[in-house]
Amino acid sequence: MMMICGGGDIAVVDCDDDDDETTPAAFLRRIETPCAYTAMRCEFMNNNGEKGTVAIERIDFHAKRVFASLSEEKRTGCLFENHWQKCRDALEKVTRTAFLKRQNAGFKKGRYMATIAIEDDRDEKKMNVHALLTPLITTRKDEKKGDEEVTALDRYALLRGAPRERPHAKHTEWVKKREGLEIERNEWNAREDVKETRRKRTFVECVLSKRTTGSGSALQEEDFQICEGLTTNVFVLKRDDAHSNGGSRGGLILQTAPDADVLLGVARRAILDAFPSSKNDSEEDENCKDAKIRLSLTHPLWSERETWIALFTVNCVVGAKLYHGIVNSYTGEEVNFPPLPIIKESGVEGREKGLSFLFRTAFSSSSQKSSFPFDLFE
Structure with a gap:
């Protein structure tokens, strides 16, 4: 889980690898403070041995919805200044930082879900953001039990x-x-x-x-x-x-x-x-x-x-x-x-x-x- 905060800005201060097996629902339930959240589909691509790039799908829509889900104090405070694009920049930075920090830990190219929750009970100059990356299984092969195929x-x-x-x-x-x-x-x-x-x-x-x-x-x-x-x-x-x-x-x-x-x-x-x-x-x-x-x-x-x-x-x-x-x-x-x-x-x-x-x-x-x-x- 990542804990992110900053004075009028979003900055990554920690990123642990302890939650790799956590399901997104369990991850969100254990956050004690109220949080607006979103779950975005991302693709991690490996470019010929160079640092991988991350494509986040439909991020503008995610940013608008998260922004709308925040309290009025949070939306009008100096952190976002009533501007959903700043929320978009925060989501993008959090997601890309999570991938980059874990790239050396064996992340493979493919599609992932980035679950990101923004705490809603802090003052306008400080905020915690929680993030979880989950690999997406896009195909399911038929399992076999001996010579018998499972329907x-x-x-x-x-x-x-x-x-x-x-x-x-x-x-x-x-x-x-x-x-x-x-x-x-x-x-x-x-x-x-x-x-x-x-x-x-x-x-x-x-x-x-x-x-x-x-x-x-x-x-x-x-x-x-x-x-x-x-x-x-x-x-x-x-x-x-x-x-x-x-x-x-x-x-x-x-x-x-x-x-x-x-x-x-x-x-x-x-x-x-x-x-x-x-x-x-x-x-x-x-x-x-x-x-x-x-x-x-x-x-x-x-x-x-x-x-x-x-x-x-x-x-x-x-x-x-x-x-x-x-x-x-x-x-x-x-x-x-x-x-x-x-x-x-x-x-x-x-x-x-x-x-x-x-x-x-x-x-x-x-x-x-x-x-x-x-x-x-x-």
């Missing part, structure tokens, strides 16, 4: 938990509060044991929701408004039934909860920016008329689950995770999604599958000018 687990989401009280503040207090939901998720996983280490499915994320009364014919029935995950933003891809019969549009709707109710995630922002409009269903936009997938910043509703064809979560570190299904822990109901197409292009090695293919096809065949962040779907 890959089916990834499921669990509808469980109420929305966060402060959705726009990325603060360590939420890391501690969400622990109870993580324990419940693990208990659901324990129920899924089939034999020995095999499972039918594994729950990898809890999806938070608002419980509400339904509308129309379901007026007396309880409904659930999907908000976000414990560490992710949630997207639902559904059929555009309202425009498929006689309407001017068909296609699909990519739906995610509105800004007011969720953390404004860095990866979420990248996806939203790729669309020509972020307006809600009640507003029309000329740029969206020919879109094969249109964006809707409204809560996905459990009562509309029959129109869902895919659900995925996204954050800036691990990218997008597509789910085989979701289970409502309150009602016991389950939604399973069919596999998305796997395409092998002629003359091109490898295959493109799932969400990456679906979005690439939709964006290349529409009149949209923006480039979709396909790196999130690798």
Whole structure:
């Protein structure tokens, strides 16, 4: 862990190697003072034996969000002077210093997660910053047990938990509060044991929701408004039934909860920016008329689950995770999604599958000018 402080500046004063095996969640939970934090994906590159270089992905978005999560006193104090770019410089310096200090300790080139927390209870001239570097495993090879191949687990989401009280503040207090939901998720996983280490499915994320009364014919029935995950933003891809019969549009709707109710995630922002409009269903936009997938910043509703064809979560570190299904822990109901197409292009090695293919096809065949962040779907 690094402890960083300085009078009106950010300077590294210590960097220990004792926490290499610490998970990011455990690292953040043990910080006693309140901290605004972020987790950035970085790439460490070795340049022909010279000192390695570090590329930090989407650092501007991270800096803006951390800056917004700090207290007003910290944002307006002389350390940042109400200027998010200074926060960006601090994040960059902390991350690069961590890599350089550990480069001689056997760091290998590849992708890492830099988890950085800025204490929020110091005066404006002094601050502690904590940092942890974690290697990212980008691929998972099928394990084998003797001559028998272990089947890959089916990834499921669990509808469980109420929305966060402060959705726009990325603060360590939420890391501690969400622990109870993580324990419940693990208990659901324990129920899924089939034999020995095999499972039918594994729950990898809890999806938070608002419980509400339904509308129309379901007026007396309880409904659930999907908000976000414990560490992710949630997207639902559904059929555009309202425009498929006689309407001017068909296609699909990519739906995610509105800004007011969720953390404004860095990866979420990248996806939203790729669309020509972020307006809600009640507003029309000329740029969206020919879109094969249109964006809707409204809560996905459990009562509309029959129109869902895919659900995925996204954050800036691990990218997008597509789910085989979701289970409502309150009602016991389950939604399973069919596999998305796997395409092998002629003359091109490898295959493109799932969400990456679906979005690439939709964006290349529409009149949209923006480039979709396909790196999130690798």
